[in-house]
Amino acid sequence: MGSVAPRETAKANVLVVGSGGVGTMVAYALEKGGRANVTAVLRSNYSAVEKGGFTINSLDHGDIRGWRPTQIRNTVPNVSLEGNAVIQPYDFVVVTTKNIADISPRVADIIAPAITPGYTAVALIQNGFNIEKPIIAAFPNNPVISGISYIGATEGPLGTIKHDDHDEIAIGAFDNPNIPSRVSESAARRFFDAYIACQNVSCAYKPDVAFWRWKKLLYNASFNTVATILRMDTSRMRVSEHVVDNLIRPIMYEIRAVAKAAAGVELLEEDIERMITIDTFQTFFKPSMLQDIEKGNFIEFENIVGEPLREAERLGVSTPTLKVIYGLLKAVQWQTMEIKGLVQVPQFNEPGLKYGSKQPRVIL
């Protein structure tokens, strides 16, 4: 840690990367708690927020107008280039962006300029399995913190946040085998303390990160994926009944089996049944990937379905529903890649096409 002084007693210096609905509410809670100064990295909403601040309609915090965190930036700060006179090393870099494992730039690349090696703790408030792996590979001696959030918060129009499902978050330390576990845990504890200082949120320190992560995957591998494929909110799925009975619940049972085989996590039938009705009905909630696809953005399906599926196949766990869902979401991603120019579709039957047309077409 070299010349960097311990900052345990001062306010935490926090960078929040990803200021859509979730990131903004995380930044708000941390500032409100009084134990953190937050710098938020904004992108599409930067000029709107610079001008008028955030407009927040929040279930937990009420109506807020013109709010800004301590500092806003439109790029990820480069701590080594800007130097200590401008930026104190970040105690925490909190990531609330989507985790698009199959498309560059990846999370580790995005946050790299803001990370002080061996010091900054990276808090991933993100969904999915194995998301800590590339972070630990990139920053081998930094603590990595798991945040599992159940908040419902969406942005639209830019700078305007609707926060309509209560902020509940489970915080714990990912296991980083390169550093003592007490270092990881102490970072996670400090982040938890800063978060829970805001009285209006439900924040819990949960050392059993795997349990909470797999439990959330019950929801994300099912509702979030099926919503994206069907462009359907979760309340309509519940009204239809058969979407829950034929797709959502079967996926949840598959995730339960993978969680047990992969991590020894015991998810109960009761956990599954409660997860089915977890969204507040009248919000007609559109899960995050559905929101992403409606905006024309990439979806984080690799960590939500791909990694659990690969783990299942490695361990011989039967996951037939996940497999089909994964295949469909990979195609959805491919469609976005075509729109964004990352794949080219030939207009004619070129010789190189694996599945080009054979001539002549004769059937009978």
Add this chain to the structure above:
Amino acid sequence: MGSVAPRETAKANVLVVGSGGVGTMVAYALEKGGRANVTAVLRSNYSAVEKGGFTINSLDHGDIRGWRPTQIRNTVPNVSLEGNAVIQPYDFVVVTTKNIADISPRVADIIAPAITPGYTAVALIQNGFNIEKPIIAAFPNNPVISGISYIGATEGPLGTIKHDDHDEIAIGAFDNPNIPSRVSESAARRFFDAYIACQNVSCAYKPDVAFWRWKKLLYNASFNTVATILRMDTSRMRVSEHVVDNLIRPIMYEIRAVAKAAAGVELLEEDIERMITIDTFQTFFKPSMLQDIEKGNFIEFENIVGEPLREAERLGVSTPTLKVIYGLLKAVQWQTMEIKGLVQVPQFNEPGLKYGSKQPRVIL
């Protein structure tokens, strides 16, 4: 057959129900062959065709303007009400509508007014498994003919047909256990003769109806369903490769297994590989259900996936991919039902909801 005279030597009196792309090209081929007088039942395109006839751009027949069949109608004629002075009994009622088994009115109800019991042969140029069952139940002593068509023909705008994949059709008799098989076969033969009289089409008499029907199901249970879920043409699926590898081919292998168990039909790997590249690449073909859903119409997924799936489950054949595809398409149909007002979605968490929200929501 009572007072109805045999008409074997005269031109066949044919009613075509369903005059979109396929129905119009069937009507055109039958008239062009010279062995049939066709009455076409038009709906949305009635006034356009009444005014200016059909405009057809056809791969097989060239550019045609202002074409009309012998007669057009805007409803299904009622032969018993109108009487023999106005309408001779129909030798054939050819059905090229979609077969929406889960929504009224069903095919048997639609065509009932035009059927002379014990006389009219019903030719179903439609996809799917078990489609003849409700027709035989409604008209127990009438022949039912199977038409498996590989034509590519779409309508748009109204009255304008683009026919861009060659008209290939396999004709045979469904087994109707209530009448001698020679009666069914002779009706199918006569329909075949009328169709093949048009030299520009590929029409084959195929007594092994089950084989041709299941072979076509290779395509419809895979490309047609996945296209509908993803809103993706078949050329893009082929360019992506993984859609073929992870979804299309696995479904085809499942259909192959059901065909064997249900009907003793032997579909070969070679049939599967040829079916994968069956569409002419540069047409970027959108299969029929995708066209239907883009128009806001119901989809015929029950005969294409539902019936094969139920047969598979009855016979203990493993069809995990079909099962998920079916669940998704049932949801797609439900979405159309909501739009058309056939299902109501409550705005609040009503007590009767099977999957209503439990209060309070507590997760951590």
